[in-house]
Amino acid sequence: MSKVLVAYFSASGVTAKLAKRLAESVGADVGEIVPEKPYTSADLDWTNKKSRSSVEMNDRACRPAIASSPSPEGYDVVFVGFPVWWYREPSIIDTYMEAHDFSGKTVVPFATSGGSGIGDAGKNMGTLAKGARVSAGKKWSAGASAAELAAWAKEYL
Secondary structure, eight states: OOOEEEEEOOSSSHHHHHHHHHHHHHTOEEEEOEESSOOOTTTTOTTOTTSHHHHHHTOTTOOOOEEEOOOOTTOSEEEEEEEOBTTBOOHHHHHHHHHSOOTTOEEEEEEEOSSOOOTTHHHHHHHHSTTOEEOOOEEEOTTOOHHHHHHHHGGGO
16 A cells, blocks of 8 residues: 655645545645745735736746655655646745656646646646656545545555
């Protein structure tokens, strides 16, 4: 049986709830990717081109600092959750992917979004996670049930 980790970044709490539901449904460990500087409502204002999130997402080389994050060491499968920002993973996820060795692991992106899809997040993350098998991932509604999540996750376990 695979040892499984659910790592997630959540700016508003929506992704956190889904990540915890996923972890519980598959018997996985769970850990939060915590930014060094928490995001405020103003930081998340995607309509403001000068907001922190807008500036970060417009610079593909941006790597926001992380205060703490779960290590994927010792795990076979790592589900990585995040809210969709600008049709992809937030830059802090790129920081996380580059900060750890995912060699030989299966990495499965999952996302929450009010409307936009997960885009090329899996492809982007695969570029950063050398030696890992990274799936395309899936976007979920905040209300996805534990049964739905478990049925989907089974494909990777």
